[in-house]
Amino acid sequence: MTTRADLAALDQSDPLARKREEFALPEGLIYLDGNSLGALPRAVAGHLERVVREQWGQDLITSWNKHGWIDLASRVGAKIARLVGAEPDEVIAADSTSINLFKVLLAALKLRPERRVIVSDVDNFPTDLYIAQGVRQLLGERYELRLVKKDEVEAALDDQTAVLMLTEVDYRSGWRYDMAAVTRRAQQKGALVIWDLAHSAGAFPVRLDACNADFAVGCGYKYLNGGPGAPAFLYVARRHQGAALPFLTGWMGHRSPFDFDPFYDPAEGVHRMKVGTPPVLSLSALDKALDVFADVDMEEVRRKSLRLTDLFIEGMEPLCAEYGFKLVTPREHERRGSQVAYAHPEGYAIVQALIASGVVGDFRAPDILRFGFTPLYLRYQDVAEAVERLERVMRQGLWKAERFRERAKVT
Amino acid sequence: MTTRADLAALDQSDPLARKREEFALPEGLIYLDGNSLGALPRAVAGHLERVVREQWGQDLITSWNKHGWIDLASRVGAKIARLVGAEPDEVIAADSTSINLFKVLLAALKLRPERRVIVSDVDNFPTDLYIAQGVRQLLGERYELRLVKKDEVEAALDDQTAVLMLTEVDYRSGWRYDMAAVTRRAQQKGALVIWDLAHSAGAFPVRLDACNADFAVGCGYKYLNGGPGAPAFLYVARRHQGAALPFLTGWMGHRSPFDFDPFYDPAEGVHRMKVGTPPVLSLSALDKALDVFADVDMEEVRRKSLRLTDLFIEGMEPLCAEYGFKLVTPREHERRGSQVAYAHPEGYAIVQALIASGVVGDFRAPDILRFGFTPLYLRYQDVAEAVERLERVMRQGLWKAERFRERAKVT
Numbered sequence: 001m002t003t004r005a006d007l008a009a010l011d012q013s014d015p016l017a018r019k020r021e022e023f024a025l026p027e028g029l030i031y032l033d034g035n036s037l038g039a040l041p042r043a044v045a046g047h048l049e050r051v052v053r054e055q056w057g058q059d060l061i062t063s064w065n066k067h068g069w070i071d072l073a074s075r076v077g078a079k080i081a082r083l084v085g086a087e088p089d090e091v092i093a094a095d096s097t098s099i100n101l102f103k104v105l106l107a108a109l110k111l112r113p114e115r116r117v118i119v120s121d122v123d124n125f126p127t128d129l130y131i132a133q134g135v136r137q138l139l140g141e142r143y144e145l146r147l148v149k150k151d152e153v154e155a156a157l158d159d160q161t162a163v164l165m166l167t168e169v170d171y172r173s174g175w176r177y178d179m180a181a182v183t184r185r186a187q188q189k190g191a192l193v194i195w196d197l198a199h200s201a202g203a204f205p206v207r208l209d210a211c212n213a214d215f216a217v218g219c220g221y222k223y224l225n226g227g228p229g230a231p232a233f234l235y236v237a238r239r240h241q242g243a244a245l246p247f248l249t250g251w252m253g254h255r256s257p258f259d260f261d262p263f264y265d266p267a268e269g270v271h272r273m274k275v276g277t278p279p280v281l282s283l284s285a286l287d288k289a290l291d292v293f294a295d296v297d298m299e300e301v302r303r304k305s306l307r308l309t310d311l312f313i314e315g316m317e318p319l320c321a322e323y324g325f326k327l328v329t330p331r332e333h334e335r336r337g338s339q340v341a342y343a344h345p346e347g348y349a350i351v352q353a354l355i356a357s358g359v360v361g362d363f364r365a366p367d368i369l370r371f372g373f374t375p376l377y378l379r380y381q382d383v384a385e386a387v388e389r390l391e392r393v394m395r396q397g398l399w400k401a402e403r404f405r406e407r408a409k410v411t
Numbered sequence: 412m413t414t415r416a417d418l419a420a421l422d423q424s425d426p427l428a429r430k431r432e433e434f435a436l437p438e439g440l441i442y443l444d445g446n447s448l449g450a451l452p453r454a455v456a457g458h459l460e461r462v463v464r465e466q467w468g469q470d471l472i473t474s475w476n477k478h479g480w481i482d483l484a485s486r487v488g489a490k491i492a493r494l495v496g497a498e499p500d501e502v503i504a505a506d507s508t509s510i511n512l513f514k515v516l517l518a519a520l521k522l523r524p525e526r527r528v529i530v531s532d533v534d535n536f537p538t539d540l541y542i543a544q545g546v547r548q549l550l551g552e553r554y555e556l557r558l559v560k561k562d563e564v565e566a567a568l569d570d571q572t573a574v575l576m577l578t579e580v581d582y583r584s585g586w587r588y589d590m591a592a593v594t595r596r597a598q599q600k601g602a603l604v605i606w607d608l609a610h611s612a613g614a615f616p617v618r619l620d621a622c623n624a625d626f627a628v629g630c631g632y633k634y635l636n637g638g639p640g641a642p643a644f645l646y647v648a649r650r651h652q653g654a655a656l657p658f659l660t661g662w663m664g665h666r667s668p669f670d671f672d673p674f675y676d677p678a679e680g681v682h683r684m685k686v687g688t689p690p691v692l693s694l695s696a697l698d699k700a701l702d703v704f705a706d707v708d709m710e711e712v713r714r715k716s717l718r719l720t721d722l723f724i725e726g727m728e729p730l731c732a733e734y735g736f737k738l739v740t741p742r743e744h745e746r747r748g749s750q751v752a753y754a755h756p757e758g759y760a761i762v763q764a765l766i767a768s769g770v771v772g773d774f775r776a777p778d779i780l781r782f783g784f785t786p787l788y789l790r791y792q793d794v795a796e797a798v799e800r801l802e803r804v805m806r807q808g809l810w811k812a813e814r815f816r817e818r819a820k821v822t
Contacts, residue, residue: 024468033472040468048692049460056638057435057451061444061771064821069639071820096687098661099510106549122673127662127687130675134660138517138549147673172671221688227467228480228691249545250509251538258821260583260776262533262558264541276507276538277632280639281459282690360472365671409482410475410669 002311002384010380016304019376022292023225030359030382030389035199035339035372038225038289047288051281072287073231073252073278074271079290080224080233083298084197084216085207090238092270093231093283097198097219098127099248100234101165103273104215105135107236107244108163108192109143115162119191122147125171128196132165150175154185161191168206169199169337172368174329176337180211187212192240198222201233203338203374204305205298208235215240223338223374226286234273241269250275292376304375305338308383312340312371315387323394328368339372349402353393356402359386413722413795421791427715433703434636434788441793441800443772446582446610446750446783449636449700458699462692483698484642484663484689485682490701491635491644494709495608495627496618501649503681504642504694508609508630509538510659511645512576514684515626516546518647518655519574519603520554526573530602533558536582539607543576561586565596572602579617580610580748583779585740587748591622598623609633612644614749614785615716616709619646626651634749634785637697645684652680661686703787715786716749719794723751723782726798734805739779750783760813764804767813770797 011017024040025031031039055063064070078088094100105118118132129147136143148156150170157164164186169176183193192214200206202223208216214237220230236244245266251257252274255265266272309329319325325342344350344367351363361371371386393399422428435451436442442450466474475481489499505511516529529543540558547554559567561581568575575597580587594604603625611617613634619627625648631641647655656677662668663685666676677683720740730736736753755761755778762774772782782797804810 024464026469026471029471031471037467037472039471040463045460045463045468048463049456052451052456052459052638052696053435056448057456058437060437060440060442060450061448061773062766063639065819095506095510096661096689098663098687099506099659102659124673125662126665126668126671126673129673130660130662130665133675134658137656137660138658227463228474229688229694230692231690232687245548247545247549248510248513249541249548250507251536251541252509254537254541257537258776260537262535262537262540264544276509276643277640278507279642279690279693281641281696282693283640285463285692355473362472365669408476 002314004381004384007380007384010307014304014380015300016375019292019296020379023377025377028358030386032359032361032371032373032386034374035222036362037228038222038374039377041225041289041292043291044227044285044288048281048285051284069280072280072283073274076283076287076290077233080201083206083293084201084218084235085205085209086235087238089269091233091235092274093220093233093286094274094278095232097196097217097232098131100217100232101128101131101194101196102135103246103248104194104217104234104236105132105163105165106247108194108215109139110245111192111240111243112162115160116142117144117146117160118163118165119146119148119153119156119161120165121150121153123150123170123172124167125196125198128165128167153182157186157189157191159190161186161189163194164191165194167196167198171199172341172364172370174337174339174341176335178334179213183211183213199337199339202293204302213237220286224286225289225292227282227289229282230286231279231283234270236270236273246273248275252276252278296376301375305373306333308373308375308378308380309336309338309340311380311383312373312387315384316342319387319391319394338374339370341368341370343367344369346399346403348407349399350393352402352405353399354390357389357393357398359389413725415792415795418791418795421718425715425791426711427786430703430707430787431790436788439769441770441797443770443782443784443797445785446633447773448639449633449785450788452636452700452703454702455638455696455699459692459696462695480691483691483694484685487694487698487701488644491612494617494704495612495629495646496616496620497646498649500680502644502646503685504631504644504697505685505689506643508607508628508643509542511628511643512539512542512605512607513546514657514659515605515628515645515647516543516574516576517658519605519626520550521656522603522651522654523573526571527553528555528557528571529574529576530557530559530564530567530572531576532561532564534561534581534583535578536607536609539576539578564593568597568600568602570601572597572600574605575602576605578607578609582610583752583775583781585748585750585752587746589745590624594622594624610748610750613704615713624648631697635697636700636703638693638700640693641697642690642694645681647681647684657684659686663687663689707787712786716784717744719784719786719789719791720747720749720751722791722794723784723798726795727753730798730802730805749785750781752779752781754778755780757810757814759818760810761804763813763816764810765801768800768804768809770800
C-alpha cells in the first residue's frame with residue numbers, strides 16, 4: 001500500500017512538479033476535471049488582456065497584419081501539431097470539434113465515392129454520432145451509419161466501408177483504442193480513418209504520423225487548457241491535402257481571401273479547411289495556453305499520468321469493496337487514457353457531494369463518476385487526498401442530501 | 412457649405428455624443444473602419460478579465476451552471492434580437508457568419524424540396540457565394556446557383572427559385588436593398604429569403620419581423636463591436652422553427668445534450684441551430700459589448716448615420732472634382748447603409764497613406780476606398796477632419812510612396 005510519505009517523495013522527485021505553478025488553481029481544490037475544462041494557465045490572463053486592450057483597442061483593424069491575427073489559426077495549429085505527431089502544415093485550429101468533424105467526414109466520404117458506409121463506435125461521444133447522422137441525412141439514405149460496440153469494430157469493416165470514425169479515448173470509461181492497429185486494419189479494407197483526439201491531445205503522446213492516420217479532429221479546452229469552448233483543431237494528412245475538399249467553403253479557406261473573387265478557389269493544403277473569420281480572442285487564449293507545453297516531454301506526461309491513475313485505482317479499491325463502486329477503466333496501461341471512471345447507481349449525488357467537499361470530478365449519464373488526471377497540475381498527494389475526501393462522503397452519507405436536489409443543466 | 416462651427420454645434424447637441432466615452436479609442440485617430448472591426452467598448456476589457464480569472468480560473472467547470480455559460484448563446488442572441496426586429500427566441504449567437512449561412516441555406520433548401528435554384532447577388536460578399544457554391548457541390552449538379560446584378564434580382568426569381576440569399580448592404584458600395592419589398596417579391600414566387608445583416612445589425616434599425624424575413628445571419632464584430640472574429644448570429648422566423656432542421660447536428664443543438672443519447676433529437680426552435688461547444692471567451696466579449704446598445708434608440712443611430720455620411724459626401728465633393736474620386740454609394744438615403752465608398756485607381760496606396768495620417772478606412776479590390784461611419788463613437792467634427800487629412804494626402808502626394816510597398820496580407 002502506498003503511504004502519504006511515498007506520495008510526498010514522488011512529488012519531490014517529479015520532473016513535472018514545476019509546471020503546477022504555471023496554472024491558476026483555487027486554493028485547496030483538487031481538480032479532477034481537466035478532461036472536461038482544463039485549468040487556466042496563468043500567462044493566458046495577461047496575454048488576453050493585452051490582446052484586448054492593445055491589439056483590439058489600440059491597433060484595431062491593423063492587428064490582422066501587425067499582430068498576425070490572419071495567420072493565428074495556422075500558428076496555433078502548428079503548436080498543436082507537435083503534440084499529436086503531425087507536421088506544422090497538417091493542422092489548423094478552427095471552429096468546434098463538431099464542425100471540424102463535419103468537414104473532414106464529408107471530405108473523406110468524397111475521397112471514397114464508390115463506398116457508402118460510415119463505421120463508428122456506438123459509445124462514441126454523442127456529438128460525433130450526431131454529426132455523422134446529419135451528414136447521412138444530407139447525403140441521403142443510400143449512406144449507412146454502422147454503429148457497433150468497441151469489440152465489433154474490426155468485424156464491421158468491409159469493402160463498402162468508406163470511413164471509420166472513432167474517438168481514441170472513450171469519454172466515459174477512459175478506454176483507449178490501439179490507434180496504429182485499428183488504422184491499419186481499416187486501411188487494409190480500403191477505408192479512411194478519422195480520429196477524434198478530444199481526450200488524447202495534451203494528455204499523452206499521440207503519433208498521427210506513425211499511425212498513418214488520414215484525418216483527425218480534437219478539442220482545445222480539455223488537456224490543451226485553451227479556455228471554455230476554445231477553438232478545436234483539425235488534421236489532414238499531407239498525402240490527402242491535394243484531393244480533400246471542404247464543402248464548408250468560407251472565405252478564410254480561399255486561396256486569396258482579399259481578392260474578393262466571387263468564385264471559390266481552395267487554398268493550399270489544410271488551410272482550405274478554414275471557413276469564416278476565427279474568434280481571435282478565444283484563439284489567442286488557446287495560443288498562449290499551448291506555450292505551457294513548450295518545455296514539456298509528452299513521454300514524461302504519460303509516465304506521470306499512468307502513475308497517477310494507477311495510484312487512484314489502488315486507493316479506490318477499499319471503497320469499491322465497501323461502497324459498491326465498479327471500475328470501468330481498463331487496468332491495462334495500453335488501453336487507458338488519462339482518466340479513471342467508476343459506475344455507481346448514486347453517481348450523480350456522490351459527484352455533487354464530492355464537489356462540495358473540494359474534489360471536482362464529473363458525472364456522465366447513466367451512472368458514471370469520471371475523474372480526469374492532468375499531470376501538468378496534479379500532485380501525487382492530491383490522489384490520496386481525493387480518495388480520502390470521497391471516503392468521507394461515503395462514510396458520512398454526505399451524498400444523500402444531493403439526491404433530492406434539482407439537477408443542474410450541465411452535469 | 413458646412414463649417415467647423417456648424418459641426419461643433421452638431422456635436423454639442425448630439426444625443427449620442429455621450430456614447431463615445433464608452434469606447435476605448437486611440438488618441439487622435441479617426442476610425443472609419445467600424446464596419447470591418449468595431450472599436451473596443453471599455454467595459455469589455457474588465458468583464459473579460461473577470462470571465463478569465465474568476466469564472467474560468469476559479470469556478471472552473473461549475474461556471475457552465477454558476478455563470479450561465481450554457482445559456483450564453485441564447486442570452487446573447489436575445490440581445491441581438493432587439494436590434495434586428497426579432498423575438499428573443501428567434502436568434503442565437505454562434506459560430507461564424509459563413510457557417511451560420513451554411514446552416515440556414517441547407518435548412519431553407521430542404522423546406523423547398525421541389526425547387527432547385529438559389530438566387531444571389533454576384534456582388535454579394537464572397538464568403539456568402541462560396542458557401543452557396545459549397546452547398547451546391549454537396550447537393551449535386553441538379554441545383555443551380557443563379558448570380559445576378561442587383562437590378563436583375565427580381566427578374567431572376569421564378570417558380571424554380573428555392574432561396575433568395577442577399578446581404579442587405581453591399582460591403583463595397585454601401586448600397587442597401589429594400590428588404591421589405593424584395594422579401595415580398597421573392598415570397599410571392601414561393602421562395603424563401605435569407606438576409607445577411609453583416610453591415611446592418613447595430614448600424615441602423617432592422618425589422619426582420621415587419622419585413623417577414625424567413626432566415627437571417629449576421630456578424631458580431633462589425634457594428635456590434637464584439638471583438639475580432641466575434642461569434643456571429645443566426646435568425647429563424649418562428650413560423651419555420653418547427654420544420655427547419657440543421658444538418659450540422661451537434662450536441663449543443665440536441666434536445667438534452669447531457670443525456671448523452673447516441674441519437675440526435677433536435678432541440679426546440681432556433682436552439683437546434685447550435686452545433687458545438689461555443690467559444691465562451693469570445694462570446695462573453697460580445698455579450699458585454701452589446702450592453703452599449705441597452706440605452707440606445709436605433710432610430711437615433713440612423714439619423715446620425717445619415718447626417719455623418721451626408722456630411723462626408725458633401726465634404727468630399729471638391730476632392731472628387733480635383734483628384735478623381737468617384738462616389739459609388741447612393742446619395743438616396745433609403746438605398747444607403749452606414750458607409751461611404753469611392754472608386755479611385757490608386758485606392759490601395761491612398762488608403763495606406765491615409766491610415767499613416769491617422770484616418771483608418773479600408774480598401775476593397777479592385778479600386779474601392781471604404782469609410783464606415785459608426786454613430787456611437789464618431790463625432791461630426793471627425794468627418795471634417797478626415798476629409799482634411801485626405802485632402803492633404805492627395806495635395807502632398809503622400810500616397811505615391813505607398814504604391815511600391817508590398818501589400819499587406821489583409822487589405
